[in-house]
Amino acid sequence: MYRNIPELLNAAEQIAGLTLGELAHQHHIAIPGSLRREKGWIGQLLELALGATAGSKPQQDFPELGVELKTLPLANNDLPLESTFVCSAPLLNQQTITWNTSNVHHKLSTVLWIPIIGDRTQNIASRVIGTPWLWQPSAAQEQILRQDWEDIMELIALGKVESVSARHGEALQLRPKAANGQSLTPAIGIDGTIIQTRPRGFYLRSSFTRKLLQAQFQL
DNA sequence: GGCTGATCATAG
DNA sequence: CTATGATCAGCC
Numbered sequence A: 001m002y003r004n005i006p007e008l009l010n011a012a013e014q015i016a017g018l019t020l021g022e023l024a025h026q027h028h029i030a031i032p033g034s035l036r037r038e039k040g041w042i043g044q045l046l047e048l049a050l051g052a053t054a055g056s057k058p059q060q061d062f063p064e065l066g067v068e069l070k071t072l073p074l075a076n077n078d079l080p081l082e083s084t085f086v087c088s089a090p091l092l093n094q095q096t097i098t099w100n101t102s103n104v105h106h107k108l109s110t111v112l113w114i115p116i117i118g119d120r121t122q123n124i125a126s127r128v129i130g131t132p133w134l135w136q137p138s139a140a141q142e143q144i145l146r147q148d149w150e151d152i153m154e155l156i157a158l159g160k161v162e163s164v165s166a167r168h169g170e171a172l173q174l175r176p177k178a179a180n181g182q183s184l185t186p187a188i189g190i191d192g193t194i195i196q197t198r199p200r201g202f203y204l205r206s207s208f209t210r211k212l213l214q215a216q217f218q219l
Numbered sequence B: 001g002g003c004t005g006a007t008c009a010t011a012g
Numbered sequence C: 001c002t003a004t005g006a007t008c009a010g011c012c
Helices: A005-015 A020-026 A041-050 A103-107 A139-157 A206-217
Strands: A068-074 A084-088 A111-117 A133-135 A172-176 A185-188 A194-197 A200-204
Touching: A005 A041, A005 A111, A020 A041, A041 A068, A068 A206, A084 A103, A103 A139, A111 A206, A133 A206, A139 A172, A139 A185, A200 A206
Parallel strands: A068 A111
Antiparallel strands: A084 A200, A111 A133, A172 A200, A185 A194
């Protein structure tokens, strides 16, 4: 669909300034009254609008360009409202994975961020698509992410997954990522045996994405 | 009010 | 179950 990244960025810039209501209307999509039961609705609308590959393929949104698309909800003061989900965390057989071969590294190598301005109290249709920007981690940013990832992955490998809370990690944190509290997946237990635990995912802290915004827009 | 832990929809 | 897309909700 896009021959290169600038074409994609340009397409994203074309829809900046539109409200979600306007964009949804263009694509004949009904707007939910709440995101409570459709948490991924905004992200999916943007994927549709920009022509990202639909479905649940476990790779980037624009594989031919190596670009991952992420929406970033902002309050009206331009600060991130939420952390950003990156990918699920491998809890088993992860001994052969290194930072450079990890899913986190891959997903975050190039991200097209699309701010969505409007807090929880604002109706979804009136929220506004902000100015998109392309991000590739600086050496310093990558170092922080790598350190967090390695620390967390080591704890998982040592069978301490249950003791890793969301308080770990400067930029990257580990949190539950599941349909509900009943979901279970195998992981390494403290004696090296296999235990069942809640699936986990890696998330970028909002303090980290806030810095990305500030660096990009000199806020 | 921020943050952690819990949760929702859908596809395969 | 895992993957995709995330936000909700209540504790501190």
